[in-house]
Amino acid sequence: MLFGPMAALGGSFILTWSIAVANRFLDFATSSTILVIGAILFSMAAAICAHLTVRHLRRIEQLSRSDSLTLLPNRRALHFDIRHEYRQGHEVALAMIDLDGFKLINDHYGHFVGDVAIRECADIFKQVSDGEAKVYRLGGDEYAMMIGGPVAGTLLEGLCRRIIERLAKPVHVEDRRLTLGASIGLARRAAQDDVSSSELLRRADIAMYASKRGGKMRCTWFSKTFDKSREQLKEMDDDLRNALAKDEFRLNYQPLVDSNTRMIVAVECLLRWDRPDGKQVGPNIFIPVAEESGLINSIGLWVLRQACCDALDWDGITLSVNISAAQLRNPEFPIQLGHILEETQFDPERLELEITETCLVLDPLVAERSLAVIRGFGVRISLDDFGTGYASIGFLRQFRFEKLKLDRSLVVQASEDDGSRAMMLSSITVARAMKMAVTAEGVETEEQAAMVRAAGCDQIQGWLYFKAMPAEEIAQHLGKPIGLSSEEANEDSQVA
Numbered sequence: 001m002l003f004g005p006m007a008a009l010g011g012s013f014i015l016t017w018s019i020a021v022a023n024r025f026l027d028f029a030t031s032s033t034i035l036v037i038g039a040i041l042f043s044m045a046a047a048i049c050a051h052l053t054v055r056h057l058r059r060i061e062q063l064s065r066s067d068s069l070t071l072l073p074n075r076r077a078l079h080f081d082i083r084h085e086y087r088q089g090h091e092v093a094l095a096m097i098d099l100d101g102f103k104l105i106n107d108h109y110g111h112f113v114g115d116v117a118i119r120e121c122a123d124i125f126k127q128v129s130d131g132e133a134k135v136y137r138l139g140g141d142e143y144a145m146m147i148g149g150p151v152a153g154t155l156l157e158g159l160c161r162r163i164i165e166r167l168a169k170p171v172h173v174e175d176r177r178l179t180l181g182a183s184i185g186l187a188r189r190a191a192q193d194d195v196s197s198s199e200l201l202r203r204a205d206i207a208m209y210a211s212k213r214g215g216k217m218r219c220t221w222f223s224k225t226f227d228k229s230r231e232q233l234k235e236m237d238d239d240l241r242n243a244l245a246k247d248e249f250r251l252n253y254q255p256l257v258d259s260n261t262r263m264i265v266a267v268e269c270l271l272r273w274d275r276p277d278g279k280q281v282g283p284n285i286f287i288p289v290a291e292e293s294g295l296i297n298s299i300g301l302w303v304l305r306q307a308c309c310d311a312l313d314w315d316g317i318t319l320s321v322n323i324s325a326a327q328l329r330n331p332e333f334p335i336q337l338g339h340i341l342e343e344t345q346f347d348p349e350r351l352e353l354e355i356t357e358t359c360l361v362l363d364p365l366v367a368e369r370s371l372a373v374i375r376g377f378g379v380r381i382s383l384d385d386f387g388t389g390y391a392s393i394g395f396l397r398q399f400r401f402e403k404l405k406l407d408r409s410l411v412v413q414a415s416e417d418d419g420s421r422a423m424m425l426s427s428i429t430v431a432r433a434m435k436m437a438v439t440a441e442g443v444e445t446e447e448q449a450a451m452v453r454a455a456g457c458d459q460i461q462g463w464l465y466f467k468a469m470p471a472e473e474i475a476q477h478l479g480k481p482i483g484l485s486s487e488e489a490n491e492d493s494q495v496a
Contacts, residue, residue, distance in 0.1 A: 067137040069115060070122035078136045078144055082197040085148030086189075093152035093188045095133075095145040095160050096204040097125070099167075100181035100216045102141035104366045107331050109176070117173045121180070124171075128162050144204070153188045160184045160219045168217065179364055183211035187222040213288050215358070237293045239275070240286060244298060249273055251306055252468035255477065256320070256439060256459045259452075262481035265459060266318035266352070269307040270468050271299075291326045300327045301336055308346035310471040314478060320352040322384065325359040329366065334373035341377060348378035352403065356384050360399065368399065382439075386410070386427065396434060404431040406457070408442020415448050428456050 065077035073081070085092045099121060106114040118141065125135045125143060132155060136144040147156045163182055170177040185208025189195045195203075207222040214220060243249060249271060256266040273281045290296040304321055311319040327333050341348050353374065360367045371381055382403035383396070387410035396404070406424060413420035431438050440452035443462030452460060465482055 067139075070119050070137045072122055072126075072135055072137040072143075074136060075138045075144075078138070078146060078201075079197045081134060081146060081148075082200060085146075086197075088148070089191050090148040091150065091152045091188065091191050092146065092148050092200065093156040093186065094200050094204045095156055095219075096138075096185045096187075096201070096208040097143040097145065097160070097163065098183050098208050098212070099141035099143075100183055100212075101329070101366075102180065104329055104331075105178060105180075108366055108369070109174075113174055113176070117171065117178060117180070120171055120173055121167075124166055125163060128166060129159055133159055144201075153186070157186060157219060157221075160186065164217055164219065177365075181217045183208055183216045184219045185209065185211055185222065186219055209292065213292060233289055233292070236286065236289050237295070240273075240290055240293070240295055240299070243273055243275070244295070244302065248275065249299070249302065250470070251303065251310060252470060253310075253474055254461060254468040255466040255474070256318075256461045257465050257482060259457055259460055264317065264466075264474075264478055264482075266320055267311065267314070267474060268320040268354070268461065269303065269322070271303055271322075287324065291324055294326075296324050296326045297330055297333070300324060301340065304337065305340050305344060308340060308344040308351070311350070312344065312346060314474060316350075317478065318350055318352050318380075319346075320354055320382065322354045323359070325356070328355060328359045328370055331370075334370055337374060337379070338377060341379075349380075352380045352382055354382050354384040354405065357386075357395070360395070364398065371399065385441075387423070396430060396436075400434065401436055403437040403439060404428075405439045405441055405461075406452075408462075411440050411442055411448055411452060415445075415451055421451075424452075425455055432456065 065073055065080065067074045082092055082094070102114065102117065105117055118137070121143070122135070122137060125145065129135055129145060133145040133147045136146070138144055145156060145159060164184065167180050167182050171180055172178075185204045185206065187200055187203035187207055189200050203222040203226075206226045207220045210226055211218045211220040250273075252270045252272055253267040254270060255264040256268065257263065258265045271283050271287075273283075273286055275281060287296065290299055300323065307319055307321055311317065323333075340346075341351070355367075375381065380402040381399070382405055383399070383401045384405045385407040386404050387407045404427065406427065410420065410424055410427075414424040415421075428438050437458045438456065439459040439461055440448075440457040441461050443449050443452060443460050443464050445464060448462075449460055449464055466477070
């Protein structure tokens, strides 16, 4: 009878119960005996409870430093380990690892597949580190790696580069081949530096975002200039939001000319930002900021809507609009595009969306699905800046673009050396075989124009013929061929 309550209530009840029973039913001797027994049992229970409490607290402490999904140590453990290395007088190198494209996996496949992917990446990081670095999961799709000791920075950077190489290959999750990437920020604290663990994490985090802005799938070391850059980015983000609200953006259009007829057959929409102070900010500056903040989706929809309205009366002219990787990764984008086409009554068969190789590399499957919906409207897709990145013949076969746009750098190089010219010619041959139209971008000289025309390019775009211009100037150039060069005019007169 006594051991049941003791186990349940820790012994204090036994002593109280014993005294009460003795006073009511027993004589003094019996009562004294029960009191002694009760005191002994109480001491035993206290010792047992103390032992169990210590074990329980240790277990709680262990759980508080562990990630339940991956069983990796968590953020709390990372702070503890960094401070431990500090106390040992060691140099500490820290890497913040953020998965690229993980949100898309959750959105398209669900959280179960997302969780499996998180565990798979944790295993990959542990395999790569192979005991040289400690691996942590900080939450969501963020991980960390830490090394303490001599040459910690050199060792950690090497491991991070191996992680990027490994994630460049598809990750197999639940019979699916998922394409992930990683943006990694690195920060170090020398033994003599006075840098807290929180500050070290902040620096690595800032460096990680610098990797994202730089194109992802890379490692970046923290620099003190990043702090100033961070402030400037925040300021630009605020300015961009005001620009969208106060109508500071405008659109220009650069014509594309048919190689044979010399007539304008398409225009490419180009976004410009005129600040109130009179300064113009190039899209290469503000687009990455808009992508990081998520504002690119709102800006992109504004561009599409305005461009469709501008081009409504340009009969027979194709409107080409650039779409960013962030827009294509947005699962709502195809639906939003459909609404804009319906609102503006713009003919979808006159619309062409230009995407770059970067839009497709991070998650080809998601891109393929979105493009299938977009094509269902009748919209055409062109691959922009071909010749500058990852695209291969298999890549072209997978996505079946309606048009291939040769990047200006390839056109320039092809006009200067035979190797680049052979590359350009082979690209055009492949595009022809796949029934794609071909546009040469950045054509600035008559020699380049003659070269790409002879190579079989369907359209020519560049300053040789037209610079970008406001919408109201486009109409005056439509319906008539541009002037011929003097050599071509002589050829035509001889034929006549």
